[in-house]
Amino acid sequence: MWFSKPIETVLTDLAVNPTQGLSDAEAKTRLNKYGPNKLTAKKKKSVIQLFLAQLNDWLIYVLFAAVVITLFMGEYIDSIIIVTVIILNAVLGVVQEVKAGNAIEALQKISSPKALVRRDGVVQEIDSEAVVPGDVLVLDTGRYVAADLRLLESANLQIEESALTGESVPSPKDASITMEAPNTPLGDRDNAAFMSTLVTAGRGMGVVVSTGMQTEVGKIATIIQTEEEGKTPLEVRLNHLGKTLGKFAIGICVLIFLVALLQGRDLAEMFLISVSLAVASIPEGLAAIVAIVLSIGVTSMSKRNAIIRRLPAVETLGSVNIICSDKTGTLTQNKMTVMKYFTLEGETTVKAGNLPTADATLLASAMVLCSDATYQNGEGTGDPTEIALLLLADDLGIDRAALAQRHKRLDEYAFDSDRKMMSTLVEADGRYRVYTKGAIDNLLKIATQVQENGVVIPLTEAHRQAFQEATQRMSEQALRTLGVAYKPTDKLLGASEMEQDLILLGLVGMMDPPRTTVKESVHQAKEAGITTVMITGDHKITAFAIARQLGIADQPGQVMTGQEIDELTDSEFSQRVSDFRIFARVSPEHKVRIVRALKAQGNIVSMTGDGVNDAPSLNTADIGVAMGITGTDVAKGASDMILTDDNFATIVSAIEQGRNIYNNIRKAVLFLLSCNLGEVVAMFITLMIGWEAPLIATQLLWINLLTDSLPAVALGMDPGDPDVMQEKPRDPKESFFTGIAGWRVMGGGLLIGVLTIFAFWFGYYEHGYSPFDKAVPTETLENARTLAFMTLVASQLFYALAMRHQTKSIFQLGLFSNRYLLGAILIGLGLQLIVIATPFMREAFNLTILDTQGWWMVLLLGLVPLLVNELGKIYLRARRKKERTARN
Template sequence: MWFTRSVEDVLQEFKVDPAKGLSEAEAKERLIKYGPNKLKGHKKKSVLQLFIEQLNDWLIYVLLAAVLITLFMGEYIDAVIIIIVIVLNAVLGVVQEVKAGNAIEALQKIASPKALVRREGIVKEIDSEQVVPGDILILETGRYIAADLRLIETVNLQVEESALTGESVPSSKHAEQVSTDEQTPIGDRANSAFMSTLITYGRGAGVAVGTGMQTEVGKIADILQTEEAKTPLEIRLDELGKTIGKLAIGICVMIFGVATLQGRDLAEMFLLSVSLAVASIPEGLAAIVAIVLSVGVTNMSRHNAIIRRLPAVETLGSVNIICSDKTGTLTQNKMTVQKYFTLEGEVTIDRQNKTQPTETGALLAKAMILCSDATYHNGEGTGDPTEIALLVLGDDLGLDRTVLQKNNKRVGEYAFDSDRKLMSTLVEESGNYKVYTKGAIDNLLNLATHVLADGFAVPITDAHKQQFLEATENMSDKALRTLGVAYKPVDAVVPAEEMEKDLVLIGLVGMIDPPRLEVKASVEKARQAGITSVMITGDHKTTAFAIAHELGIADTIEQAITGQELEELTQEELDRHVNNYRVFARVSPEHKVKIVRALKDHGNIVSMTGDGVNDAPSLNTADIGVAMGITGTDVAKGASDMILTDDNFATIVTAIEQGRNIYNNIKKAVIFLLTCNLGEVVAMVVTLLIGWEAPLIATQLLWINLMTDSLPAVALGMDPGDPDVMKEKPRDPSESFFAGGDGGRAVFGGILIGALTIFAFWYGYYEHGYSPFDKSVPTETLQNARTMAFLTLVACQLYYALALRSPIKSIFQVGVFTNLYLIGAIGLGLILQLLLVSIPFTQDAFRLSMPDRNGWITVVLLGLVPLLVNELYKLILRARQAT
């Protein structure tokens, strides 16, 4: 039991030096020995299990019953064809499920949490799965703990362990404690921390003593299994499929009843009715939606946007306001100190000629370094970009950070929080104790009783304060972010609450994080798409506005408001004016929630970015919560719907564009399926009701269903994005799935395809000198008519897929060959059709015959009619738009 042993014993057991950590070579060996640090997920279903699940459907049971009937009737070839179609349908379903599962699995790997570890003396961020027993983990506020730990260092560390203990109050941790009782409950193990628990306060370090299934969470992992929920889109389409299914079954029952009254062969009509039900119900709908969603989301991850919850894809298309933080999202996240100010004057940092600091300047840099939780080695840093910039300032001024940190041991701290806007550390140097405090200059001016002038601490006066306020204002006017620093000597270790009293103000620094080059174009692109960009930041109003104005987010300073000004507004005033503001500066996390709610009350669909622990409420409140992948805490990521792996505003706009295209692609696939199925129903119902023979037999219907419900529909769902999709307004979330004329287009297309199929069936008779109303017709004539109907129906459906790629653009504007998946699916379909009528065996099996020249010309021309009619309709629409 690690909690009953001292820190030294545990470190010795794992053969690790806490100052250096494991070597990379040793970590690799231990990873092989102990395995990845992850819980065992659901056992993946085998291909055989997936295949059996595809057959677990009542329609399939009816088809299998039909197989038995055809065998009893001696129609062995029909029975074999039905079985082959059933198996092929199941195989396609398995392939789609496996592909979707692999895409989601890849997505989960990309979104895996990170851990800070010390290896070979350097602190680095790695995937939590790579943590091994013996690793030294660095703990900081807002991170989830990646493994079970024996703590070796704690400073005001508190951990929320409710997932394991049920206790909602965070537990205080103390590395020096050693339990004597091996039966100590988890909640009382003050020297231990556990996987998946959350650090709510302070900092620390620990050695990993358990990973993966050897953790406390791992022991109960088997009872924490949850099923993946369907998205609202999938639920709506599932309901649509059921409704269509009921209608189709009703129609088939009606057909069977009519056939009985007409004296037709009941066994043949039963088989035909069942086949029509299978053909008209879009059973592939759910699978196609799942595959399009998962593949689309995986593609989004390649563009630095990781979707954590699939419903976010649907919501993205409706977003009309993007609320974004400034630092790192709109800017480059590379803070650099440009100037610093003390009472000795303002100094501009000259990195080429190495600025030589005064004694006060050196103390300012030293204080900034010692009051920091960031690390910076070999051009790479971890932690807050502002703190990293302060470490770089020390390097620029010639300070040796390694020696400085070695000689100054941190013995206490008062962690930063958004209310105080301050952070303090207590360090011991050669037996002397000093407090260093950094934070908002206005807060420091309120707390400081002295100021450093000519190397001496003198009582601070209003004149001194005015100098600092003017220096702050000058820097802010130049879009520089300001940060003050103070210190005070103390006689001994003092409580956190006592640190920030009677401070000696040293000075302040001005730093800048320049705007990202690509953001201005993204803001304009969003504006054209009907999306308003809003900046919500903790920075000063003037600094925030300067960046916002440069990026095209705000035009005038009147569009900016501070958190303090926000407090002075009543809820009614805020609701009335919130849409007029583009910059919210100096805001607290509570303000963010208030702003998001006010925007949503106006009917806006709001996307909100965040990276800190306190951002979680606003991320939850927003319609789309967006967490920063680089600087974001695990809490922010856990509360988000989407994670930006590059912390870039432009990625949000790109994600909205891709989300719109994914939704549109799903609509294309759905409309295609419904149109094709309706065409089959129309052709069958009309001909049977007027007393003709059925234009298609059961095996032909099942073949057509196999053809159109698979490759063409999936290929439409994989259509490349429309480059003009961001010129459209955001989609109304309450909008019907068939809005914008899509429902009418599906009905008209289905009726047209059905009518053309009926005409082809009639032409097959006419070609041989007969009419479908004739009672005595040679078998060859009926077979020719059915061949014409069969080929025409498939040709209409395959070509019609091209027309559905855009609701208004012609196929030439879209590009005939820009979707090679669809061209391949159409080509394969046509080749298979040709093989069916060319090979004697398949001719007999499907009751087909080889059409003559006129027959082929008719099939080609009729097959093109739906495409041409649709293109003519789109031409009329474009002409109306132009006038």
């Protein structure tokens, strides 16, 4: 690799003279060869393509079949309704995809528009797209790097690379070194600069080694483009359900028609009934109900600082069992902060408002006077470390404005990577003083005195030991240490004279601290069976220290580095990935490998991040979560969800909502299938035993329209269960019918079907006939069918109340806690009364007015499924209580 080669070798390979650069002619030749220095975007789909893609689903195919069938039957209104459902579902999907930003376009936007390049011996500014391999680029403070470079010169050069490496502190660069290992992590390549990173200090010069898609940012773009997007668990379940229901509907059609043929019934009438029953057995409202429930969930989550970019992602959140989180800016504040300072008076934790000692005041003042940073009105410029030192002075109550006004800087000795120190010479009240800050080990070498309790005394070996022990303690807590010293002088000094015979004051320990709410959120996630994993480009020791504070890890052995990942095959890594809670010093490719390995173990993985380096892993994860405030456009474009408050706690809240939303969708699905099964049972059994059909085609379609709409949607709007986070995450392969859910569908459907058959029989019995009789008056058959029709609808509507929870009674949930459902039931009953009370509608549906006994029968039979379910819940609660008592 070019970063492991000497400068001379790299220049020879690229055939360029650094003092002259490329000629314009050669640059044009190379531009034709390598192409423009820009990121190529994946071709976007048209709106029509997006729309057609939404229709490529088994459930939609079944609905189209229902449209054809209903058109054939002349039921045009039902056909229109089904088509409307299909279009609504597709439009919602297209809108979500159109809203979704393109990650590659975002990458293009952050590429530097201009570059300083040396050509034909002259430095000139050109468009970054015209930069080619072999160009010599000049770097200065505040300029974005236009391509990947091997540095040729560096002077106090520091580059902000957090978007690529995850490190919150600018990386110091040194052109003179050559990396020995060809697999050196990206964050450790100190002789390199990368496209789209920002020069924060110093100056430098480098030769371009990679442009466009060959750069490190380009590789990220390639990963985003090539990563295939898998279906969410909800999409898989609905697709499978659609196939099953389609086969079931065809089977019902064929079976009933064959039975009618064998029994010698009117084939035209039976064909119509069998087709109607097939349509009724398909919950065509399911697609729209799922879309509506998800949309409601999206709106609710946006009010709680989580913006969903893809509707099915809401449900996927509910099955997440691993949260992979970037450290910088996600778990931490992405702001360097002085946590502790040490003088010979002792070690002190920084707290705003605490009165400092004289030595502490001088220490903080010295840090301010030996700084090039600024910080006013919440905005800072300069090195993040120096900004943190300014904030230390604010915490200690020092008036920085007054301090700067009283002290005038006369000279400075700039920081460089060899000395690892910076010194300034200032004048105040006619007296001169030198302030020096830097690595404590280097300060100990040049200091001859130390200040203790305001008194300057000779520096002894005991003092050195105290400072070294303080440094060690802070380092073990992942604090970056920085020492400060001073000396008075009666004359102006040269640069080298400034850093001689200094008086050591003390040192500070700083870090990018964790967010205040994260520890509690990690604990909540753990209680809910969700494992938090830290993935960062930062150093191993720093990452572990933060993770231990947050409760993510407690043993150093739970940390793995990117280099250690490289030593394992994909198979070996997949087997070991679950043993680690921290992955440090990783590259974008490592992050993708980690997420893939976790998914290979059957996990549903959420990945959080904010930088360009996080985009590929956000795209690979089941749920990619980007930070809305600090997140780059690239990260947002590759994500499924964006946190508008950048708060890790919001992820846990979103998971809770995701679980409740899935439960609501499941309630709606189970309710629809139970109701449809009841219709099938009633029709199939009566026809098999030779009775007349208890329901005609128009009645079946009306019932289907009534119960497949408002009650199911209202169930999807059920308030969240406050106990949902006490449950473990669902198995990703779990079906809608896991546990007692399948039995509830079977039992509910059979019960509703049997009650409908009983009501049909009672309609004959009232008039002194039996369903087995051959010659029955028309009014008797209409009375029986009216009873069956009304009972079926009433039992389905009341049954919706029982479907709100598997074990909690409607009184525990609150009878009026879901007013949408109560409203849907009342509307459904009202529409039934309108149908039976309006003469022309009563005639259209072949119904008759029931007598008082008939109405009582409808009410009592309609309540039976609800009452049976409530009794069953009492048994289930008692059994679970007994099991908990036995475990304890």
